[in-house]
Amino acid sequence: MKTKNKNLTTLEDFKEKNYGKVGTPERDELEAGYENFRIGALIHDTRIEMGMTQEQLAEKVGTSKSYISKIENNIKEARISTLQKIIELGFGGRLEFSIKI
Numbered sequence: 001m002k003t004k005n006k007n008l009t010t011l012e013d014f015k016e017k018n019y020g021k022v023g024t025p026e027r028d029e030l031e032a033g034y035e036n037f038r039i040g041a042l043i044h045d046t047r048i049e050m051g052m053t054q055e056q057l058a059e060k061v062g063t064s065k066s067y068i069s070k071i072e073n074n075i076k077e078a079r080i081s082t083l084q085k086i087i088e089l090g091f092g093g094r095l096e097f098s099i100k101i
Contacts, residue, residue: 037074039083044072046091060090 009017019027047057047068054068061068062085070076071086078086080095087095 033074036077039078040072040074043068043086047072050091052090057086057090061085062089 015027015030019030021027022031047054053065054072055065058065058068061082063082067076068086071078071082084095087093
């Protein structure tokens with residue numbers, strides 16, 4: 001039988017305690033930051049999987065290596081049009097969106 005460690009907390013409890021409930025400005029900022037980080041990480045991982053350098057991706061997309069680096073490292077947010085170019089021109093894929101309510 002496993003015993004529960006009372007010192008552990010869930011990620012959701014941690015976020016609520018430190019950033020407030022969903023819908024508060026602090027929590028919304030945290031969640032938006034995570035989404036930007038995740039987009040950059042996905043671009044980085046895909047680029048690496050495809051064996052491309054940042055410079056090669058930038059050339060295909062029509063931007064600079066430093067801009068690709070800033071997106072991948074969550075220094076700069078990418079516009080939807082830029083994401084579309086990265087996915088379609090850079091990776092040969094298709095960007096899709098969905099809305100969950």
